[in-house]
Amino acid sequence: MEKYYFTYNDIHRTVRSLAERVVQTGFAPDLTVAIGTGGFIPARMLKTFLKKPILAVGIAYYDDQNRATEYPHTIQWIDEAQRKIRGKKILLIDEVDDSRVTLEYCIRELLRHEPAEIAVAVLHNKKKEKRGSIPPEVKIYLAGADLEDKWVCYPWDAIDIDAQEASAAGK
């Protein structure tokens, strides 16, 4: 298989399992922070199981002229919500831990606002050499599954959702 294909229902089941594992760790988040735009759908699914508010942050690797940038930067941050982070237990959500650069960037931004604790949950972790690292303040890191370093096709990126289903079923 050259690429991974997931259906929405696959993702929903992975999120449910992640939610159960979060509960098992004993970590009780006050709120989740969703890294946009890949984290929006997993974060909304997770809300059904953990029932915590979602703060959304936008992270981009392109500039205003749509040119690629080497490092991530914020396109939406949570100025108004900073007071909601201080002293709180944050569960940070994204779809995939690829190079780990985005995750490290987000964690470091969140740490500046002095949360009580940060845990990280991603749908998928790619087994590869990472350019970024998880800061030591983060004690809990959960991945729904470890994947080989192949292209991942998420259902929300599909133009034709029926073709996505067929590919995910190996047809």
Next chain:
Amino acid sequence: MEKYYFTYNDIHRTVRSLAERVVQTGFAPDLTVAIGTGGFIPARMLKTFLKKPILAVGIAYYDDQNRATEYPHTIQWIDEAQRKIRGKKILLIDEVDDSRVTLEYCIRELLRHEPAEIAVAVLHNKKKEKRGSIPPEVKIYLAGADLEDKWVCYPWDAIDIDAQEASAAGK
């Protein structure tokens, strides 16, 4: 049928159709604003078709003590992004137009930041008497479907996604 049940793939197809209708109107948004948390998943799906950045706003009907409030208020707003709204064409996204109060609230908040234009797209509009109204500045309002005033079960609220599929299939 007492309730409506939708699968993720139903929603994905509705979003695709909505995207096509947005294009047909000639309205070319600079960015989308997703009303959280119901609008997060439709907005992320829509991004695949319209390829515009998403700003997320959180709207709640409960206060810090989790008590119900009669009117919506913001739990995350887009302070940093206000300059991104001014003079821009905004497509506002939510999952359902129920009482229309949330939509009106969001539109009025957005209008304060002087966008060039606002269009509204919702997955579903409930045919009922509305407590809120769409301000006259909004020239384009699109709903993926009009529904009777029944409870709508969205897939992201399902604990058991297989049961949701079965209910949606009428089993």
